[in-house]
Amino acid sequence: MDNLLKDKNILLGITGGVALYKICDLIRKLKAEEANVKVILSSGAEEFARPVLFSSLSGNETFTNADFFKPTGRILHIELAKFPDLILIAPATASFLSKLATGQASELLLATLIASKAPTYIFPSMNTNMWEHPATQENIKKLKNYGYFIYEPSEGKLACQSVGKGRLPEIEEILETIKAHFIKKTLKGKKVLITGGPTREYIDEVRFITNDSSGKMAFYLAKNAYYRGAEVHLVWGLKDFPYVLPNLEYISSIPFPKIYFVRTTKEMFEISQRVFPECNIAIFASAPCDFRPKNIFKGKLKKTKSLTLELELTEDIAKTLGTNKRADQITIGFALEEPDKLETYAQIKKKEKNFDIIIANPLTTMGKETSDFIIFTSKDKLVFKDISKMQLAQFLFDFLGSYVQRGSSSK
Ligand SMILES: Cc1cc2nc3c(=O)[nH]c(=O)nc-3n(C[C@H](O)[C@H](O)[C@H](O)COP(=O)(O)O)c2cc1C
Numbered sequence: 001m002d003n004l005l006k007d008k009n010i011l012l013g014i015t016g017g018v019a020l021y022k023i024c025d026l027i028r029k030l031k032a033e034e035a036n037v038k039v040i041l042s043s044g045a046e047e048f049a050r051p052v053l054f055s056s057l058s059g060n061e062t063f064t065n066a067d068f069f070k071p072t073g074r075i076l077h078i079e080l081a082k083f084p085d086l087i088l089i090a091p092a093t094a095s096f097l098s099k100l101a102t103g104q105a106s107e108l109l110l111a112t113l114i115a116s117k118a119p120t121y122i123f124p125s126m127n128t129n130m131w132e133h134p135a136t137q138e139n140i141k142k143l144k145n146y147g148y149f150i151y152e153p154s155e156g157k158l159a160c161q162s163v164g165k166g167r168l169p170e171i172e173e174i175l176e177t178i179k180a181h182f183i184k185k186t187l188k189g190k191k192v193l194i195t196g197g198p199t200r201e202y203i204d205e206v207r208f209i210t211n212d213s214s215g216k217m218a219f220y221l222a223k224n225a226y227y228r229g230a231e232v233h234l235v236w237g238l239k240d241f242p243y244v245l246p247n248l249e250y251i252s253s254i255p256f257p258k259i260y261f262v263r264t265t266k267e268m269f270e271i272s273q274r275v276f277p278e279c280n281i282a283i284f285a286s287a288p289c290d291f292r293p294k295n296i297f298k299g300k301l302k303k304t305k306s307l308t309l310e311l312e313l314t315e316d317i318a319k320t321l322g323t324n325k326r327a328d329q330i331t332i333g334f335a336l337e338e339p340d341k342l343e344t345y346a347q348i349k350k351k352e353k354n355f356d357i358i359i360a361n362p363l364t365t366m367g368k369e370t371s372d373f374i375i376f377t378s379k380d381k382l383v384f385k386d387i388s389k390m391q392l393a394q395f396l397f398d399f400l401g402s403y404v405q406r407g408s409s410s411k
Helices: 018-032 043-048 051-058 076-082 094-101 108-115 128-132 134-145 171-181 216-227 265-278 317-323 339-352 389-406
Strands: 009-014 036-041 086-092 120-124 154-157 163-167 191-198 231-236 258-261 281-287 291-293 311-313 330-337 357-362 370-376 381-388
Touching: 009 018, 009 108, 018 036, 018 043, 018 051, 018 086, 018 171, 036 043, 036 051, 036 108, 076 108, 086 094, 086 108, 086 171, 094 108, 094 120, 094 134, 120 134, 120 171, 128 134, 128 163, 171 216, 191 216, 191 265, 216 231, 216 281, 216 389, 231 265, 265 281, 265 317, 281 317, 317 330, 330 339, 330 389, 339 357, 339 370, 357 389, 370 389, 381 389
Parallel strands: 009 036, 009 086, 086 120, 191 231, 191 281, 231 258, 281 330, 330 357
Antiparallel strands: 154 163, 291 311, 357 370, 370 381
16 A cells, blocks of 8 residues: 555535446545545436445445435535535546536536536546447547546446446556546656666576566656656566556546567666666666676576586666766665675665665565665765565655756755
8 A cells, every 4th residue: 555545525426327336446446545535426326226235335425416406405516516625527428528527517426516616537448339329439539528537448348348448447557547636746857767677698498597586666666757747768688468457548648658678687787878878867776687698598408417507697777777877967876785785785786886875684584565764965875674575665756856956066
């Protein structure tokens, strides 16, 4: 948990599409993030499910059209319009989009939306033909112009058994989209290069030398920079990228991170070297192999006798880029060292690779979610005990804001 949704008031509008069944899980996850969730059902949604399901999951009253004209002395749609930090509509039907695009306030959910100035994220879900219908597309255009954030549906198998665009995105993706909303866009217009994961150095065509780097630190850095509005270039040494990132291009001009899959240190070096000149910040969070076999055997080596490998040094990515950087570029590196040598080696490495900032962490960090970290600049020493890699990423970019403001004189 990253606390981005903690104590946030989320008004969740649910409309009458089959994907509504997934929303129970969304409410559970929002609650797990300690958000305060209130639900309004559209008249269509009331045909699919009863309010008690959502109130028992949200721990709050769920509102329906029957509440709209109840003579309670409350003007409910105005009251509800003032409640949210963020409004989330999922799933949003074609019919709902049409009514909202024409400013209808004939139902509690619609009236609340028309009365609210809260940022509103809409996740349409429907059959592909309904999605592609010119009327739906026209409504989407209008709603975008009105300032609603419309997140396009995914492609895949739909409830109607056809395959195409129209699926509600995975719940994790919805959750991440609204989390990104609550991060200040402090890196808008900036380009950030991040290297992550291990590299592989081949002995023959199937065997290789590598290390245990999980890429987690680089992932959290890339995600945080992306949510802050940066154009992220992630040079990635793992085979898979097993993480969910929302596509913020649907709702803003922030480009989806460019992920370059590489295998060897040479490949990681070549891509990083190509991308680096355009970047404002480079963070070297990968664990590239420092050595590679001098000769790579063709095919698969046979197990006949013992083998001696001669290893040569690989390219030093951080040093080459760090010592050739422009004055306006910031480079940040990590030093993974034994605890008693942490500070000494980190300082040596910082100087040798010309880093502006180095983050020292003990050998036990590899593959773990949490660790101790020390951030060194030439003036600062910031010590963190047992924090998550996600928290470190958040802190580093917060710190970078004030660091840049202090100017290069303080580097
Ligand atoms: C079984 C069934 C499934 C439906 N699924 C969807 C859907 O996924 N997306 C959609 O836009 N409409 C869907 N509809 C149509 C909407 O339920 C219908 O347009 C309804 O009036 C929407 O009301 P609302 O916008 O007030 O929720 C479905 C209807 C039925 C009967």
